[in-house]
Amino acid sequence: MTSIGVTRPIHVAVLPDRLVIVPDRGDDRRPQQLPISPQLSPQEVEAFVSAVQKEMKGWGLAVQNGYWKPQILMDVAPEAEQQCRDLQMALEGSGFEMQRKLR
Secondary structure: OOOEEEEEEEEEEEOOOEEEEEOOOOOOOOOEEEEOOOOOOHHHHHHHHHHHHHHHHOOOOOOOOEEEEEEEEEEEOHHHHHHHHHHHHHOOOOOOEEEEOOO
């Protein structure tokens, strides 16, 4: 039995001092704000991964025999380039698809 990966975007604002997971339109939950330091620490990356997993739990089932594949859509503030690179490097091979939103 083959399982099917269903891609679903998660919108993340990358700011110099925090990562913000923005809920889908129509979702009345508050954005998750995760403070970060200029040099992203492993603990901050873990907190981000946990927050993404928490977000995915609210999605319910993907499809029969399927699973969710989160696609992290990053809206990067001009002064947060380094944090964006650090996050991408830290999540390399994590199964999260990272994509920059073009301005």
